[in-house]
Structure formats: C-alpha cells, structure tokens
C-alpha cells in the first residue's frame with residue numbers, strides 16, 4: 001500500500017537545494033485518476049529521470065510542473081506544486097510567464113516554421129528580454145551555444161529551422177527553450193525520435209545543462225536514465241513508487257515493483 005507520509009519523508013532525506021516541491025498531487029482526466037497522491041522534492045542543478053511503464057503518469061506529472069495540463073479540458077489537478085517556494089497554481093501566476101521559467105522540450109522536435117534565428121528569438125521578443133537588436137543577437141547566440149548547435153548553424157541563421165536534421169532540430173528546440181532564461185527544463189522523451197548519434201549529442205547537452213538548470217526528463221530508456229540522471233523517480237499506475245539516487249534505484253531498489261520494472265519483468 002502506498003504510504004504518502006512515509007514516502008514524503010523518504011523523498012526529502014538528504015536533499016538541500018530543492019527547486020520543485022510537489023505535495024499530495026492528484027490529476028484526473030474525467031474519472032480517470034491518473035496521478036495519485038504524489039509528493040516529491042526535486043533538486044536544483046540536477047537531472048531527475050521519471051521512469052515507469054507506459055500509461056503510469058510520467059508525462060502527466062511532468063506537465064503539472066509547467067501547467068501544461070491546464071490546456072487539456074478534462075484534466076483536473078489537486079494538491080500543491082511550488083517552485084522556489086512559490087505556488088505555481090496560485091491565481092496570480094500567469095501560466096505564460098511560468099512556461100518561460102519552466103521550459104519544455106517535447107518528444108518530437110517541433111521547430112516553428114520560421115528561420116533558425118527567429119525560432120530562438122521568438123520567446124525573448126515576446127517576454128521583452130532584449131532592448132535592441134544587438135542584445136537579441138547576443139541572446140540568440142548564447143542560447144544556440146547552450147543548445148550545442150551554434151557551430152552548425154551560425155552561417156545560416158536565416159535558413160528555416162525545419163530544414164535541419166532531426167537531432168539538430170531537437171537541439172534547436174532546446175536552444176529555444178533556454179533562450180527565455182528558464183530555471184527548470186522539462187523534457188518529455190526528448191531523444192525518442194533521434195538516432196543513436198543525435199541521442200548521444202542531446203544526452204551530452206543534458207549533462208551540461210544541469211550546471212544551470214533543474215532538468216526533469218521522462219524516458220523509456222533505462223540506460224538513458226542511468227546515463228544522464230542523478231535522481232530517478234519510478235512511477236507505476238499513477239503512484240510514485242520510489243524516488244532516490246539513480247544509482248540506488250538501478251542497483252538496490254527498495255520496492256519490488258521498481259525491481260520488477262528495471263529487470264524487465266513489468267513494462
């Protein structure tokens with residue numbers, strides 16, 4: 001039986017620099033109770049992986065962190081999610097501003113049908129981050145460097161973003177997400193549409209991004225979770241079953257459901 005209080009205590013042990021704190025989160029899609037009483041503290045400057053069998057609620061919970069579920073009519077959320085101690089579901093919080101602070105990268109690279117430059121400049125422009133063209137140029141260059149794609153595109157910034165390879169498009173989308181100076185980056189299976197070389201480039205990038213951001217990644221690949229994350233949360237049937245150091249989850253899981261999943265018995 002899932003014990004929320006016990007789990008909450010466990011989830012907080014040894015964690016000092018908490019960026020995201022979720023308490024008693026429930027999500028319903030109509031009558032489908034998709035997230036059940038999830039409490040977890042997610043650290044800053046850390047990569048946290050969400051793993052678990054298909055349909056266990058990983059993406060749903062990820063989308064709670066930047067209120068993307070608000071855009072789904074039948075979705076209803078209860079509980080509390082704080083970023084830096086601020087309730088992100090407070091009426092005063094503007095979801096558009098929140099999503100600039102909590103960037104998201106999706107499964108399929110989705111560049112806008114615009115130039116490479118404009119893909120990255122779009123967010124900073126609407127959020128008024130640059131006073132003039134020179135500042136905007138600088139923001140775009142910095143973001144493309146952070147996205148580890150500057151060298152590949154610097155001579156063709158006016159070319160369409162959609163003309164890049166899949167792996168380049170995903171790095172462009174990561175650059176676009178970091179251009180609005182987020183503090184948290186949510187990634188929903190960011191490598192699932194990429195080949196192994198592009199995957200390893202994006203994984204290297206994720207490793208660098210953790211110096212500046214709290215990164216949360218949903219992945220179906222346990223190898224990927226083991227490679228890129230320091231913390232892992234295992235979800236099963238809407239419950240957060242276990243959350244711990246990635247190494248511990250993969251070598252010495254405490255719950256039999258986690259063990260069954262990582263050894264391939266459920267999934």
Ligand SMILES: Nc1ncnc2c1ncn2[C@@H]1O[C@H](COP(=O)(O)OP(=O)(O)OP(=O)(O)O)[C@@H](O)[C@H]1O
Pocket residue numbers: 029032034052053054055056057058059060061072074
């Ligand atoms: N937009 C939606 N409308 C209705 N139900 C949804 C929606 N998105 C997810 N669900 C339901 O919520 C539950 C959790 O789904 P979710 O996509 O969060 O799981 P997941 O662990 O990310 O799955 P996967 O690994 O297959 O992507 C499932 O029962 C799913 O059918």
